[in-house]
Amino acid sequence: xxxxxxxxxxxxxxxxxxxxxxxxxxxxxxxxxxxxxxxxxxxxxxxxxxxxxxxxxxxxxxxxxxxxxxxxxxxxxxxxxxxxxxx
Numbered sequence: 154x155x156x157x158x159x160x161x162x163x164x165x166x167x168x169x170x171x172x173x174x175x176x177x178x179x180x181x182x183x184x185x186x187x188x189x190x191x192x193x194x195x196x197x198x199x200x201x202x203x204x205x206x207x208x209x210x211x212x213x214x215x216x217x218x219x220x221x222x223x224x225x226x227x228x229x230x231x232x233x234x235x236x237x238x239x240x
Contacts, residue, residue: 156201160191 164187
C-alpha cells in the first residue's frame with residue numbers, strides 16, 4: 154500500500170501551485186481529491202520500496218547461487234572430458 158505521507162506531500166504540492174482563490178475552497182475539496190487519489194493509486198499494480206528491496210536481495214542471492222552452480226557444472230564437465238580423453 155502507498156504511504157499516506159507521500160499522498161499528503163503530493164496534496165501539499167498541488168495546493169501550493171493553486172491560485173489563492175482556489176485554495177479557499179476548503180478542506181472538503183482537499184479530502185475529496187485525497188480520497189480519489191488514494192482510490193486510483195490503490196488500483197495500480199505497485200509495490201512498496203521495502204517489497205522491491207526484498208525482491209532485489211532475493212534476486213541477487215539467486216544469481217549468486219546460479220553462478221556457483223554453473224561453476225560446479227563446468228568443473229564436472231571438465232572432469233568428464235578428462236576422463237573420456239584418457240580412455
